[in-house]
Amino acid sequence: MTAHMRQFGTLLGLILIIVFFTVNLPDTFLTARNLINVSQQISMLAVVAFTMTIVMVMNDFDLSVGSMASLSGIVAAVLFSMGYPIWVGVGGALLAGLVGGLFNGFLVAVIGILPFVATLGTLTIFSGTAFLISDGRTIFGRDIPAGFSGFARSGIPLDTIGLEGLKLPYLTITGVIVLLLVWIILEQMNFGRRLYAIGGNIEATRLSGIKVKRLRMGAFALTGIGAAIAGLMYASRVASANPTQGAGLMLDAIAAVFLGMTMGKEGEPRVLATLVGVLILGILDNGLTQMKVDSYIREILIGAIVIAAVATSALGRRR
Amino acid sequence: MPSTLSFNGLRKSYGGAPALSDVSLTLAPGRVHALVGENGAGKSTLIKLIAGVVPADTMTVTKDGAPITLNSAGDALAAGFRFIHQELNIVPQLSVAENILLGQPGATRYGLFVDWKALSQKANSALAELGIDDIDVRVHAGGLGVGDQMLVKIASALVRDEGAEAPGLYVFDEPTAALSDTESEKLFDVIERLKKDGAAILYVSHRLGEIMQICDDVTVLRNGAHVITTPIADTSRDEIVHQMTGRELMDGYPPRIQSIGANPVCAAKNISSAKLDQINFTLRDGEILGVAGLSDCGQTEILRLFLGLERALAGSLTFNTSAAPRNPVQAWQRGVAYVPRERRSEGLMMTLGVRQNTLLPHYRGLFANRRAEIEKTRGLETDVKLKAVGPDQVVHELSGGNQQKVVFAKAIAKNPRLLLLDEPTRGVDVGAKFEIYSLIRHLSEGGCSVIMSSSDLPELIGMCDRILILHAGRQYDIIEPQGMQPGDLLATFYDHHKTSELP
Numbered sequence: 001m002t003a004h005m006r007q008f009g010t011l012l013g014l015i016l017i018i019v020f021f022t023v024n025l026p027d028t029f030l031t032a033r034n035l036i037n038v039s040q041q042i043s044m045l046a047v048v049a050f051t052m053t054i055v056m057v058m059n060d061f062d063l064s065v066g067s068m069a070s071l072s073g074i075v076a077a078v079l080f081s082m083g084y085p086i087w088v089g090v091g092g093a094l095l096a097g098l099v100g101g102l103f104n105g106f107l108v109a110v111i112g113i114l115p116f117v118a119t120l121g122t123l124t125i126f127s128g129t130a131f132l133i134s135d136g137r138t139i140f141g142r143d144i145p146a147g148f149s150g151f152a153r154s155g156i157p158l159d160t161i162g163l164e165g166l167k168l169p170y171l172t173i174t175g176v177i178v179l180l181l182v183w184i185i186l187e188q189m190n191f192g193r194r195l196y197a198i199g200g201n202i203e204a205t206r207l208s209g210i211k212v213k214r215l216r217m218g219a220f221a222l223t224g225i226g227a228a229i230a231g232l233m234y235a236s237r238v239a240s241a242n243p244t245q246g247a248g249l250m251l252d253a254i255a256a257v258f259l260g261m262t263m264g265k266e267g268e269p270r271v272l273a274t275l276v277g278v279l280i281l282g283i284l285d286n287g288l289t290q291m292k293v294d295s296y297i298r299e300i301l302i303g304a305i306v307i308a309a310v311a312t313s314a315l316g317r318r319r
Numbered sequence: 320m321p322s323t324l325s326f327n328g329l330r331k332s333y334g335g336a337p338a339l340s341d342v343s344l345t346l347a348p349g350r351v352h353a354l355v356g357e358n359g360a361g362k363s364t365l366i367k368l369i370a371g372v373v374p375a376d377t378m379t380v381t382k383d384g385a386p387i388t389l390n391s392a393g394d395a396l397a398a399g400f401r402f403i404h405q406e407l408n409i410v411p412q413l414s415v416a417e418n419i420l421l422g423q424p425g426a427t428r429y430g431l432f433v434d435w436k437a438l439s440q441k442a443n444s445a446l447a448e449l450g451i452d453d454i455d456v457r458v459h460a461g462g463l464g465v466g467d468q469m470l471v472k473i474a475s476a477l478v479r480d481e482g483a484e485a486p487g488l489y490v491f492d493e494p495t496a497a498l499s500d501t502e503s504e505k506l507f508d509v510i511e512r513l514k515k516d517g518a519a520i521l522y523v524s525h526r527l528g529e530i531m532q533i534c535d536d537v538t539v540l541r542n543g544a545h546v547i548t549t550p551i552a553d554t555s556r557d558e559i560v561h562q563m564t565g566r567e568l569m570d571g572y573p574p575r576i577q578s579i580g581a582n583p584v585c586a587a588k589n590i591s592s593a594k595l596d597q598i599n600f601t602l603r604d605g606e607i608l609g610v611a612g613l614s615d616c617g618q619t620e621i622l623r624l625f626l627g628l629e630r631a632l633a634g635s636l637t638f639n640t641s642a643a644p645r646n647p648v649q650a651w652q653r654g655v656a657y658v659p660r661e662r663r664s665e666g667l668m669m670t671l672g673v674r675q676n677t678l679l680p681h682y683r684g685l686f687a688n689r690r691a692e693i694e695k696t697r698g699l700e701t702d703v704k705l706k707a708v709g710p711d712q713v714v715h716e717l718s719g720g721n722q723q724k725v726v727f728a729k730a731i732a733k734n735p736r737l738l739l740l741d742e743p744t745r746g747v748d749v750g751a752k753f754e755i756y757s758l759i760r761h762l763s764e765g766g767c768s769v770i771m772s773s774s775d776l777p778e779l780i781g782m783c784d785r786i787l788i789l790h791a792g793r794q795y796d797i798i799e800p801q802g803m804q805p806g807d808l809l810a811t812f813y814d815h816h817k818t819s820e821l822p
């Protein structure tokens with residue numbers, strides 16, 4: 001009984017938030033246009049949070065995702081400005097994510113550094129590298145190919161289902177695809193189930209003949225790639241890249257996973273629960289902005305809500 | 320002042336399933352009261368209720384007729400109750416002394432700084448009460464062997480402030496599961512002394528021999544319900560077993576029917592490592608080799624050699640005519656399976672389900688095949704007599720003995736070629752023990768070789784074809800135990816102890 005209350009409390013919270021904004025913003029909140037808008041706004045955070053879930057399943061986490069997102073945008077933009085085609089820019093950015101993620105995984109799994117320390121270190125390394133290769137400036141304008149920035153502006157027209165003039169943005173679709181992939185990896189594949197085993201007891205998992213080091217590196221690599229994808233989405237959306245633009249992603253992504261963890265039976269991260277966390281953060285942000293709540297107050301509110309949710313869940317677990 | 324404690328109408332259910340239904344218990348001063356029952360019968364649940372660590376659905380407690388409340392661990396402590404719970408919960412990073420005095424007002428200078436000297440003295444005297452002088456109280460508790468950790472826990476329950484009122488109740492939940500016979504005897508001496516001082520004692524164990532030896536009364540639980548309470552003098556071991564299980568029980572050790580194979584499966588030649596010295600043996604297919612000795616004298620290390628966890632510094636180690644596995648990954652791939660010594664830290668993912676725990680080493684391919692796994696898990700659950708609500712019940716919700724069965728099920732899930740068993744039946748009830756012995760026997764007659772270590776000497780004698788006797792990591796002898804008495808086997812441990820101390 002109480003376990004269920006706790007598990008679904010966070011979902012209930014999301015519904016209450018939606019009801020609150022629907023009542024207070026009757027004309028603008030619960031409209032197709034706004035909802036599509038929200039889905040696009042949260043898509044980058046969503047991608048980072050979904051892939052962050054992969055490492056958090058092992059009780060690890062990755063503080064470097066924000067600076068990796070910035071770095072990947074810069075890598076793509078620099079390649080574009082050197083005249084390379086879109087696929088090379090995108091490929092280069094994803095490669096940066098892969099290599100950076102593997103490096104995180106190497107530090108954590110092979111060298112044995114605590115994830116907090118290791119990824120705090122790479123956070124500054126990635127960020128410094130982004131400044132270095134961009135000379136600290138924003139890359140924009142002509143340097144960014146129209147095809148690249150066009151991606152974020154377009155989508156699948158929804159006229160056929162009666163929503164005249166609206167499009168389902170490609171960014172939203174990207175978020176959904178990443179969600180689906182992470183869900184398959186974590187819930188359907190043996191790879192993901194071994195990650196949950198590592199999170200459950202790393203020593204028991206090792207003694208069961210599981211290649212713990214390799215799996216951990218693989219998981220960090222996926223998180224790195226996720227961060228790179230988010231960086232590309234961001235760069236496409238603002239048609240520019242600067243070395244700090246991903247900075248806000250890391251804290252929100254971790255907060256989203258924590259919010260989701262309150263829904264796990266054993267407090268474990270689940271990617272669908274992370275989606276609920278992302279929606280809570282994204283919808284709060286959208287609604288409060290529309291209600292013209294000051295952005296500082298917004299931050300205080302969001303922080304308080306994350307703490308409240310996790311605290312209730314921790315107290316509920318104690319019975 | 321010794322007092323009689325009555326616990327009445329104890330009820331507790333988890334998610335609708337009753338773990339205890341209306342059990343009552345009276346504990347008299349100066350008597351040792353045994354609490355017995357199969358795995359999952361509700362013994363630990365009862366103890367957690369009276370310790371105030373799990374809220375009861377209903378419970379009334381009286382001390383000499385006057386009601387008391389037990390809503391928290393603090394209440395139970397204040398009431399003069401001391402507990403040694405089933406699961407080891409020492410703090411591995413702290414020193415032995417700190418562990419022993421954890422929760423005590425402690426020794427401080429000026430109420431601020433730790434007075435290390437006084438702390439060590441108090442800890443030493445607590446250990447001395449158990450007759451132990453060979454544990455250094457300054458070392459990290461995590462580095463001790465399992466038996467020593469248990470002794471540290473027991474010592475910590477025995478500490479009390481000078482002048483404070485003597486505790487009226489001591490509760491032991493399977494204290495001897497991790498102890499050797501010698502260590503157990505020391506514990507029994509302590510219990511005898513506590514009893515003489517007028518304390519009431521509640522004692523849980525699956526070792527019915529020791530129950531008959533040290534207890535005065537016994538209460539039997541079955542499926543959370545009270546079956547009978549009677550003085551030990553009026554009952555017998557067989558009668559207790561019958562009351563626990565409600566049926567006639569297969570007991571003892573299944574005899575070997577087929578003879579051992581002819582092919583050597585694994586061999587150690589002059590193996591020396593950090594903790595081992597000059598180990599030599601050859602194991603044939605279907606053979607069961609025991610490794611035994613005083614506690615922590617290299618048994619675990621011999622098993623871990625074949626899992627690639629312990630490095631041999633000299634000598635050669637072979638498995639199936641080639642070099643032994645260099646790491647657990649290779650080991651499991653080549654058909655080696657392992658039941659580690661400590662189920663909670665080395666064997667189980669406590670927050671995951673039975674299915675994921677038992678099948679983890681056996682996942683194949685990219686995608687999970689849920690249906691086949693559930694079927695497989697169900698089969699294993701029947702094999703090891705697991706009491707669980709289903710294949711996906713989370714392991715921390717299982718009783719201690721049932722958790723042990725999960726670890727065993729994991730090892731036998733995929734027809735191993737070499738089975739490494741470290742205390743395979745720790746905490747398992749008599750009936751399920753026989754099932755596990757039968758499974759081991761069945762595997763061995765199918766050609767699987769087994770190396771097992773156990774502090775349960777009758778178990779070693781009943782199951783093993785040969786037993787390798789160790790002292791301090793050195794091979795003393797390999798004996799054939801058929802027809803031996805536990806005392807004879809124990810004597811060989813000491814026999815060597817003496818000879819090795821000769822100049």
Ligand SMILES: Nc1ncnc2c1ncn2[C@@H]1O[C@H](COP(=O)(O)OP(=O)(O)OP(=O)(O)O)[C@@H](O)[C@H]1O
Pocket residue numbers: 333334337338356357358359360361362363364365405706707715716717718719720721746748
């Ligand atoms: N937290 C929990 N959630 C759900 N069920 C539980 C929980 N704790 C115990 N149980 C159930 O209660 C029953 C009694 O468990 P308990 O631990 O008291 O058994 P026990 O008699 O101590 O057994 P053992 O000899 O194996 O230690 C078991 O069926 C167990 O699965």
Ligand SMILES: [Mg+2]
Pocket residue numbers: 362363364405492718719720
């Ligand atoms: Mg128990």
